[in-house]
Amino acid sequence: QVQLVESGGGLVQPGGSLRLSCAASGRTGSLLNMGWFRQAPGKERGFVATISWNLGITHHANSVKGRFTISRDKAKNLVHLQMNSLKPEDTAVYSCAARTKLESGVEDVQGYDYWGQGAQVTVYS
DSSP: OEEEEEEEOEEEOTTOOEEEEEEEEESGGGOSEEEEEEEOTTSOOEEEEEEETTTOOEEEOTTTTTTEEEEEEGGGTEEEEEEOSOOGGGOEEEEEEEEOSOOSOTTOGGGOOEEOOOEEEEEOO
8 A cells, every 4th residue: 555645735825836745655666656636615626737656757737737846756755746826726625646557547536546635725815
C-alpha cells in the first residue's frame, strides 16, 4: 500500500499563490503517477495535474495550465502543486493521489488507487 499525507492549502485572495505538498510512504516503488484532483462543493472530483513518477512528465488540466505546476522530488517521495494567479473558482478540496496500475487514463479518478485526506484551498475576495 501507499500512504499519502498532504500539507499546505489555506485562504488566499485572488491573484495570490499557494503550494500544496504530498508525502508518499509505503510501497513507493510501485508508483506510476502522482496526481492532484479537486472537488468543489456540489461538484464531482476533477483532474488538476499529474506527473509520471519515473520520468517526471507532467500534464495539467486546461483550466489550470499556465497557473499551476506539478513537480516531484523523487528522492524524498514528495509531490508539489504550485498554484499561482488563483481565482475564486479554484476554491475546492485538493487531494493528491497515487496511481500504481495501468487502469484507466491518467486524468481519470478511477485510475488512482490511493488518496490523501484532502486540503482545503479557499480563494476569496
